[in-house]
Amino acid sequence: MLAAVVTLASSLDYTSSKSTLKLLLPLADPAQALNVPVVPLGTLLAAAYPLSSRPPYVLSWLNQLISADDMMHPELLKKLVLNNFCTIPAKLILQLTTAFREGGLCDRSGKFFYKDHLHKSNVPVLALAGDQDLICPPEAVEETVKLIPESMVTYKVFGEPGGPHYAHYDLVGGRLAVEQVYPCIIQFISNYDQM
Secondary structure, three states: OOOOEEEEOOOOOOOOOOOHHHHHHHHHHHHHHOOOOEEOHHHHHHHHHHHHHOOOOOOOHHHHHHOOOOOOOHHHHHHHHHHOOOOEEHHHHHHHHHHHOOOOOEOOOOOOEHHHHHHHOOOOEEEEEEOOOOOOOHHHHHHHHOOOOHHHEEEEEEOOOOOOOOOOOHHHHOOOHHHHHHHHHHHHHHHHHOO
16 A cells, blocks of 8 residues: 655646647557557657757757756756657557547556546645646646545645746756755655654
């Protein structure tokens, strides 16, 4: 049994948000039609990285998907892009596409919708979002949070109007994560660890 759960920039239903995770959707149909077992996302991002990090910065917008301005050390961002993304099973991409359809994320059978069961939760949940997360925007996280009993959920958005800001991976690797995000997680888990 779980004592508590922490989610970082995650949602079960993206239909009401402007998530850039939709960029993966066009990969699903060809992967299915060609019966491709995996999509080499890591290879694609590594190939695109020079175009996002060097003049003329043709794909510089990709960096904003990963980290807000001045939030992640440039060498860490480079290592993240070049080393930490891998291939994604085509079946997983197909399942993720359901998060953009009515009803939200469902199992592979298409009959079990996860968000329909959140109201039964009796496990405390800490749901965190980044104010400039373009992959899983705060509004997507909030839509999922609304489905969890109010007494069981804590929701926090990291980032301030004047900065610093948090994009998707800044919650884990941003320069302020150790000072701001990690203590929040540790405090939450510690509250339930002794029960």
